[in-house]
Amino acid sequence: MDKLNDKNKMKIRDILFSNNWITPYLKKYKSGLILAVFLGVITMLCAGLLMFSSGYVISKSARKPENILMIYVPVLMVRVFGIGRPVIRYVERLTSHNWILKITSELRKKLYLRLEKNSVSIANRLKIGDLLGILNEDLASLQNLYLRTIFPVLIAGALSIALLISASVVSLSLAFGLAIFLGILLILIPFLSFKWTVNDDTRLKHYRNQLFSDLTEDILGLQDWTLSGRKDDFLKNYLEAEKNTRSVQKGLFSFARKRGLLLQFIYATLVVFLLIWSGLHLTSGESLNYIAAISLMAFPLFDAYGPLSEAIVETQRYADSVKRLNQLPDSDETIRNQAIVSDDLSIRDMSFSFEDGQVVFKNLNLEINKGEHLVILGRSGVGKSTLASLVRGDLRPTSGKITFGNVEPSKANNVESKIGVINQSPYIFNATLRSNLTLAKLDATDEEIWETLELVGLKSMVESLPNGLAEWINEAGTQFSGGERQRLALARILLSNAQTIILDEPTVSLDPITENQLLQLFFDRLKGKTILFITHHLLGIQRMDRVIFLENGSIKIDGEPHALLNENEDFKRLYQLDQGI
Incomplete structure (x- = not known):
């Protein structure tokens, strides 16, 4: 199985860019991608600024009761960002899903053209279960690869750049501290997650593909299983294969829970860091009102960086789909450009x-x-x-x-x-x-x-x-x-x-x-x-x-x-x- 894992592994770079099912459409529809990522970053910034404004309002009004009359603008900002976050989030979802649906429609057209024009050779090479897997699972995997990997990675990367630039304007020490935390969240945890789970992910993908293929074949021959008196053997083989699949899946779920706990601890540490930094640098006057504001800004970051590790891990799960689609015979859509006139x-x-x-x-x-x-x-x-x-x-x-x-x-x-x-x-x-x-x-x-x-x-x-x-x-x-x-x-x-x-x-x-x-x-x-x-x-x-x-x-x-x-x-x-x- 380890040899199988080594054989089936693909680098993230190869999965995302060394194929003809993803890269061409990233270039073709780059304007839609840029707009969707931009809206995603703005959504996260609105969430952070909402917490910042709320923290400032709470701190300002808590210090002196009469301050409630002096925070009209911060209260207005709370309303603006409070309304802006869901609205922009909705527009971002519309944009990103419209973008991915355009690509998916072209991917399906491309797949069906390849299958139709090479149906005989493909039928000779692939079992029915494998062919059904390509039609049913592989395109859905590519769609998820766009939505659950490419978007989160690009949004998190753009957001990190925006945060570091903003923090460096305020304080280099704040920017340095944020860089450490963002490096852990953006690079270290996703990298370790990928390395830790890549073998199990590959094994799970193999088990699922084999289970799907074998089950399809067994169902087509179910009558012969029954007539031969081996119905119990059929059920036994299927249940054993399903048990292997669930065992690997259980291990991955356990790791995901532990990783989630670690991420919560890192975010809690980030909040404590912001509190300490604010306490050391904002010690008097109006600046005291920003301690809670800056600390609360860390909470919305969980929405941006929380799914990132799982997104990178899932990339390997899509590797087999990318590989199977790449191995389909290429079919130039313009190759059938003549018409048969003679019947000789x-x-x-x-x-x-x-x-x-x-x-x-x-x-x-x-x-x-x-x-x-x-x-x-x-x-x-x-x-x-x-x-x-x-x-x-x-x-x-x-x-x-x-x-x-x-x-x-x-x-x-x-x-x-x-x-x-x-x-x-x-x-x-x-x-x-x-x-x-x-x-x-x-x-x-x-x-x-x-x-x-x-x-x-x-x-x-x-x-x-x-x-x-x-x-x-x-x-x-x-x-x-x-x-x-x-x-x-x-x-x-x-x-x-x-x-x-x-x-x-x-x-x-x-x-x-x-x-x-x-x-x-x-x-x-x-x-x-x-x-x-x-x-x-x-x-x-x-x-x-x-x-x-x-x-x-x-x-x-x-x-x-x-x-x-x-x-x-x-x-x-x-x-x-x-x-x-």
Whole structure:
């Protein structure tokens, strides 16, 4: 675990400034940041001056009763600062939260663009729990990093400079004493807190991330846990992991309480120091009225410096979030700046390998004309689905090119409207049926939807639903059969009017009768469109124009189905095996 801690540690400077999720926005919105910090400092100064004015009023009026008639201005200042503090505090909160919400909106846009444009490669690298952690926790961590670390540190730093300058005008000894206390509050205690808790914080973050990831995976497989009779083991593993997390958290809470007690003692010492300094330097006349005033000014400083140590400690908790976000593939928002016009697909000298070095394709060449129906065959793991991802632009070739006309799909901004996909398990969202169908065409009218449902053979089924198109669908569309979900996926494609359709083993989990019916429906309704039919067996290939067989990163067989059956012994034997002959 200590090695893990060393590996995951990041310097505060790196967390705040050596990343592309914080630094760019500190520069872009620096005026808002400066205004928020300025208002924060003014708020603290108002609080201090309120206590100063109150202390002066109390001292002045307590010395002689008739002095009550001579303190109109100090009383007015009490009212001014008393009203000014909450008002400025409110304006500061509005400013800082408006600032952080602007940044957060851009951060979310940036994250979603990266996830969308690199979804396939990210899905291969991250578990579902890790991906959910990025979406759910990491951006919230960055938001807290701004609000709970950057703001308090900048406000405390600016306030310290203002206090030291003011104190040095009055007395160098006062300024020196304040410098010692502020150094302890601003530097020493936060530094020691960070050093003391960094290992436990890193361990806690690791436990939480692992717990979140494992729990997500276990919940997805909960049915298998139950069916295997190991439900108790599932609960035991989870409770043990949660116990480890709480143990570390308990230690951090204990340290925070002790640190809070130490801070209270330091503030009490500061008040005593101010009393002693005032007693030594303000010994007669009007100056006596300032003893209580100066001493009371120390109390509001707790609001500025109290959260500082915790803010610095929490910085390390955000390190993992910053690191995970930095490791997401960069995605230039202007990279998809071309439009696919031609429907002719060309693959020239294309090679592709994954990050782990696994070679999938080597110098692959393939030409697919508009409207051509192509079957892509091959053993499991040969790269059939990878080829579909390359065609869509979700993955990019290591070398060579894939183009529609002269446009690479990875650089096209209209891929979604030109290329449709129906895979093994099309997802039906927990929303209305209308929302699920208009996923690919938001402005589709009810008339278009009903016409499409009739084309895919679902009109009568939808009409029988209590709310028709407004029927709310269960999570993952569990009230529909596998065949019905595939028909709904086809309806989406027809509504989108995509011209190139990738059928990625869409009928693999269906019975032979339903499979044959669906394939016939697909091919009938997608006439005139380019079809890339990825499959592991040969049902329905007679309806296709061309067959290719992938092996060892290249095309082993390429030709028309009927010609191959008559002329190619390998393909003929493959067909016989598939048919059980």
